Amino acid sequence: MEIIRLMPRFLEGLQLTIGLWAIVLVLSIPLAFPVAFIRSSKNKLVAGATKFYIDIMRGTPLLLQMCFIFFGLPEIGIVFERFTTAVVAFVINYTAYFAEIFRSGLKSIDKGQWEAGQMLGISKPVLFFKVILPQTIRTVIPAVTNEVTTLVKDTSLVYILGLGDLLRQGKIYANSLSSLAPFVVVGVLYFIVITVISKGCEKIEKSFNY
Amino acid sequence: MLKVTNLYKSFGEQTVLNDISFELASGEIMCLRGKSGAGKTTLIRCICNLDKADSGTISINDIESLENGKPNKAYQNTVGMVSQGLDLFPNLNVMDNITLAPVSRKLMTKEEAEKNAQALLDSLEIGDKAKSYPSRLSGGEKQRVAVARACILSPSVLFFDEPTSALDIKATREVANLIEDIASRGISVVIITHDESFCDMLGARQIVIESGKIAN
Numbered sequence: 378m379e380i381i382r383l384m385p386r387f388l389e390g391l392q393l394t395i396g397l398w399a400i401v402l403v404l405s406i407p408l409a410f411p412v413a414f415i416r417s418s419k420n421k422l423v424a425g426a427t428k429f430y431i432d433i434m435r436g437t438p439l440l441l442q443m444c445f446i447f448f449g450l451p452e453i454g455i456v457f458e459r460f461t462t463a464v465v466a467f468v469i470n471y472t473a474y475f476a477e478i479f480r481s482g483l484k485s486i487d488k489g490q491w492e493a494g495q496m497l498g499i500s501k502p503v504l505f506f507k508v509i510l511p512q513t514i515r516t517v518i519p520a521v522t523n524e525v526t527t528l529v530k531d532t533s534l535v536y537i538l539g540l541g542d543l544l545r546q547g548k549i550y551a552n553s554l555s556s557l558a559p560f561v562v563v564g565v566l567y568f569i570v571i572t573v574i575s576k577g578c579e580k581i582e583k584s585f586n587y
Numbered sequence: 588m589l590k591v592t593n594l595y596k597s598f599g600e601q602t603v604l605n606d607i608s609f610e611l612a613s614g615e616i617m618c619l620r621g622k623s624g625a626g627k628t629t630l631i632r633c634i635c636n637l638d639k640a641d642s643g644t645i646s647i648n649d650i651e652s653l654e655n656g657k658p659n660k661a662y663q664n665t666v667g668m669v670s671q672g673l674d675l676f677p678n679l680n681v682m683d684n685i686t687l688a689p690v691s692r693k694l695m696t697k698e699e700a701e702k703n704a705q706a707l708l709d710s711l712e713i714g715d716k717a718k719s720y721p722s723r724l725s726g727g728e729k730q731r732v733a734v735a736r737a738c739i740l741s742p743s744v745l746f747f748d749e750p751t752s753a754l755d756i757k758a759t760r761e762v763a764n765l766i767e768d769i770a771s772r773g774i775s776v777v778i779i780t781h782d783e784s785f786c787d788m789l790g791a792r793q794i795v796i797e798s799g800k801i802a803n
Contacts, residue, residue, distance in 0.1 A: 492637055587678050
């Protein structure tokens with residue numbers, strides 16, 4: 378009964394989890410495309426700088442990156458509020474991962490597709506949006522699905538900033554009730570959310586059935 | 588018509604095209620024969636502006652392939668290619684594959700392009716495939732779509748890269764008929780092939796390339 382009484386608290390935590398997840402996706406996926414292009418640029422300086430950024434993001438823990446932004450940046454006068462810190466850290470981190478997925482997707486498109494477009498006199502932007510991008514999206518959906526579901530679970534790292542996400546709510550009530558039941562509720566909620574997201578991604582993948 | 592003069596092309600130390608010159612008349616069919624690695628594909632890639640020759644000139648109806656060292660758009664409109672891989676756009680259906688270029692380049696309205704495309708498909712006997720995706724087509728049907736896609740832009744010269752590789756005799760005969768049909772529309776056709784019997788079947792002029800040079 379106690380668990381049912383606490384349900385609104387869990388749902389508050391879930392709201393923060395899903396809100397952060399959605400904001401990060403909406404920002405990082407569109408950002409990742411230009412990053413993937415710059416990373417593939419023939420200009421060695423910009424390509425190298427982008428590779429360095431991606432290496433740092435992949436080579437250090439997200440938790441550490443968040444601590445750096447929240448506790449380190451104020452030293453040089455840059456202060457973010459807690460939730461903004463989480464958004465900034467996640468967006469910078471996930472953009473790097475998505476960019477690498479998109480880069481591999483773009484590379485997997487046969488160069489004959491670009492050449493066919495060139496022979497037909499189709500402009501590069503038209504060819505990209507009508508031909509290359511749809512094929513790239515289809516190729517990267519499974520890898521993107523992985524990242525998108527991992528992101529749901531990664532949002533639990535915001536406990537370090539004192540934000541009340543789903544897992545933190547579970548931990549608080551597990552302590553106060555001296556019971557594992559809140560963790561079970563949290564686990565079930567995560568599982569439901571991730572299952573719904575996975576099904577959605579599967580549907581998108583099937584819609585590219587040509 | 589098509590005029591290639593003193594064409595040279597090297598990749599590093601290796602000379603791939605060595606002083607190639609030839610001419611092609613309107614509506615003529617010509618076969619470029621030679622072993623793998625002889626330079627056949629490089630030659631038509633240079634003619635189609637997909638690769639840049641080191642020196643020499645290429646023109647069609649006196650329009651040069653390059654203008655100030657860059658591909659000349661007026662020239663580009665006169666060449667079409669059906670590559671070995673065909674390179675149809677797999678995410679677009681047959682109709683959209685054919686109409687994307689003329690519509691996006693504003694050469695035709697969508698209605699005009701679809702009408703022309705349907706007429707082309709009908710003449711190639713695949714009129715019922717307009718809404719199909721390339722993955723649902725047979726090899727021969729895909730090739731016809733690639734031909735229709737190139738022909739809707741009314742090229743003066745159409746290049747085929749190994750159109751009969753991996754085809755049986757019957758299918759090869761069909762490709763020969765298709766090419767004769769294209770030539771009868773006044774389009775010159777250049778075919779890259781290593782298949783001598785296919786060239787004989789077409790009764791076409793043959794140029795044999797060996798180590799980047801014309802050998803006959």
